[in-house]
Amino acid sequence: MQTVFINTPLGTAKIEGDTNGVSVISIREEGEISTKIPTELKEVVLQLQEYFAGKRTQFNFEMNPKGTDFQKKVWKALLEIPYGKTTSYLELSKKLGDVKAIRAVASANGKNPLWIVVPCHRVIGTDGSLTGYAGGLWRKKWLLEHENPVKQESLF
Numbered sequence: 467m468q469t470v471f472i473n474t475p476l477g478t479a480k481i482e483g484d485t486n487g488v489s490v491i492s493i494r495e496e497g498e499i500s501t502k503i504p505t506e507l508k509e510v511v512l513q514l515q516e517y518f519a520g521k522r523t524q525f526n527f528e529m530n531p532k533g534t535d536f537q538k539k540v541w542k543a544l545l546e547i548p549y550g551k552t553t554s555y556l557e558l559s560k561k562l563g564d565v566k567a568i569r570a571v572a573s574a575n576g577k578n579p580l581w582i583v584v585p586c587h588r589v590i591g592t593d594g595s596l597t598g599y600a601g602g603l604w605r606k607k608w609l610l611e612h613e614n615p616v617k618q619e620s621l622f
Contacts, residue, residue: 467483469500470500470502470507471500473499475518476609477495477605479581481507483530487528491514491581491582491583493581510525518612523613532579534574536574537574541580544588549585550613554591555597558571572598576600588613
């Protein structure tokens with residue numbers, strides 16, 4: 467397993483993976499930035515840099531997250547939420563076929579090991595509120611604004 471730490475606008479991202487794919491992308495307030503990027507992680511680092519630069523809306527590197535079958539089912543459904551769009555925990559539960567599983571879906575969402583790439587930040591409360599986010603609600607707000615910036619119309 468290889469590990470690299472990169473700087474992002476939201477803090478230091480820790481990326482772990484190997485030839486089978488990336489298994490963890492997490493965020494922390496600060497930390498030492500890696501000076502060398504392992505070959506297995508170069509593509510994910512490049513794609514994350516492009517995302518933060520506003521030049522990428524989808525990721526296409528190999529992912530290998532660890533979790534239960536149910537968690538993986540939820541994470542797969544998260545991958546289907548389009549860039550710049552949001553859904554609610556209730557809608558996600560309905561999509562997965564069990565409206566009563568809303569708490570389990572929310573729990574699996576919170577255990578997402580691939581920050582940003584599996585876009586759990588795109589899941590909001592039914593009332594449109596920014597609910598729960600392991601990285602902090604200010605990061606969730608930043609990510610949603612980054613993906614859907616308000617277009618200011620020109621007056622002239």
